[in-house]
Amino acid sequence: MLDEDDQLMLRLQGGDRSAFDCLVERHRHALVGFFFRNTRDIQLSEDLTQDTLLKVYNQSWDFLPRGAFRGWMFRIARNLMIDNSRRRSHDALVKAVRGRHGEEDDGLGRIEGRVKSAESEAEQRELAKLVEATLPLLPEEQRQTFVMHHFDGLSLSEVADAMETNLPTCKSRLRLAREKLRDKLKDRGVRDPRLELDE
Secondary structure, eight states: OOOHHHHHHHHHHTTOHHHHHHHHHHHHHHHHHHHHHHHOOHHHHHHHHHHHHHHHHHTGGGOOOSSOHHHHHHHHHHHHHHHHHHHHTSOOOOOOOOOOOOSSOOSHHHHHHHOOSHHHHHHHHHHHHHHHHHGGGSOHHHHHHHHHHHTSOOOHHHHHHHHTSOHHHHHHHHHHHHHHHHHHHHHTTOOOGGGOOOO
């Protein structure tokens, strides 16, 4: 059974341009968020989103419907971001911190789920600032894996697709990113047991 994105891509491959409009509506916001978390530039994020969606349209003939559309689309997005970063000759890496409400619990997700009171919100904002300052210290591939999985909501198999690597490597990068993030936050004085990132 094909998922909705696969069905839309098959319609697009068959010449149905309205299918592309549906894909734009479904994924535009996620792409803008991905680019903004990496570049911190909203205009550039909008431009790169438009470029990504144009490539999706132009390369639709190359897509095979196997339930991996988001990984394929984010691979295009990541490659465009890397190309743009090289052209600009500076590192446009992840700096934003906004936890996602997700299915998988990684420790940081537990913080969001448990911290609800007004006084705790201030602590969470402070933790977010620390994480924001710490993420750029992670190696690029680990950082991008962590951000795509936790902030953009991609499954590990989708992240592996986007990063053009295999699933075990992706899992290893995520585990290392979690460990390094936890250790770096501990070095900065954050010793909250909720930051113990369980596998």
